[in-house]
Amino acid sequence: MAEWQTISLNDDLSEDHVYTLQLNRPAAMNSLNTLMGIELIECLNFLQEQTSVRVLVVTGSGEKSFCAGADLKERKGMSNEQWKEQHIIFEEAFELLRKFPFPVIAAVNGFALGGGLEMALSCDFRYAADHAKMALPEVRLGIIPGVGGTQLLPRAIPLGLAKEMLFRGNQIDAQQALSFGIVNEVLSKEELIPRTLEIAKEIGRNAPLSLKAIKKSIQSGLAKDLEAAISIELDEYYKCANSNDRQEGIRSFNEKRQPEWRGE
Structure with missing residues (x-):
């Protein structure tokens, strides 16, 4: 199996047809940099070629953050052309995630902000740890979500709630995300991965x-x-x-x- 620097792929459950993709930049709250975008593309293309895959679980390393969005430290000083080149990479990675042929489950183990929430929304459904926080704060930075947020959120929850989140850019907690319909279940941080894998294995037993x-x-x-x-x-x-x-x-x-x- 290929190895990557910013993500890891666990196939220990491949006999159950479940693979786990983990974002692996905990010191940067698993934020998205250019290398991670490239490696996500490579990993998702690799997974589509594996006949043993029936379910993919996406999560972040550590307990603090699922993904805090784009790495703004890397973007500091980028020209508009460099910014666009990077964003095209992100667009391809998120499109591959949305169009992945089998079910994809997000296990949101902490902050899911900006592109991090868009990544979770690009999955088919989501479970969250009880300390998770979610937001699309782009409006506070002079931009808007650019990898599906304005389209995926209104398709996941009532339109008025989606518009409020997008216009305000405010954070919501896990229980609010559950009440809105963003996540299917809220679990303790200890239960999150075992419960997600339990459901993933159940799905993986199907045709x-x-x-x-x-x-x-x-x-x-x-x-x-x-x-x-x-x-x-x-x-x-x-x-x-x-x-x-x-x-x-x-x-x-x-x-x-x-x-x-x-x-x-």
């Missing part, structure tokens, strides 16, 4: 073609009217219905055993 089809149906359908979205779902349904795994699902049910999915 890989079905997982991919569900994700594609949701992502592609959300941008369509209902009739077009149902058509997308039916296309994916018949791909699964005509698969060998569908036959295996029926056999295993009737034989009262665990299915042996082949992804075909």
Whole structure:
């Protein structure tokens, strides 16, 4: 497996079809620098080639921060051209995360600010430690979210709450994030990773073609009217219905055993 400087990839649960991607710049609150953007692209492309992957968990190292957004110390003194070159890297990394073919779960273990919250929102759903804080504070810095925040947040929570967060740039705590619908569950810092991996392994036991089809149906359908979205779902349904795994699902049910999915 490849090794990276700013992220680490744990495949200890690969037999459960779960991989854990950890942002690994704890001294900088796991903030995003250019190297991390490049390495995220490399890692996500690598993972898409692994047939054992069915679920990806994304988290930060340490207990203080999931990701504090872009590394502003690195950006100090950048020309507009250098800033844009860096941002294009971030855009590609976040697009790969959003379009990852299998479920992606964020385990938010602390601060998720700016690009950090956008990274969490780019995942399919999120769990948070009870000390986590979240914000999109870009408006206070003279910019706006640039890797999906203005689009992902209003799709995740009620529009009025999303607009308030974006216009104010204020931090919310984990319980507020739960009440808003940003996260699915709030856990103690000790429970966060075990609970996230428990859910990830449960998902990983399901049919890989079905997982991919569900994700594609949701992502592609959300941008369509209902009739077009149902058509997308039916296309994916018949791909699964005509698969060998569908036959295996029926056999295993009737034989009262665990299915042996082949992804075909």
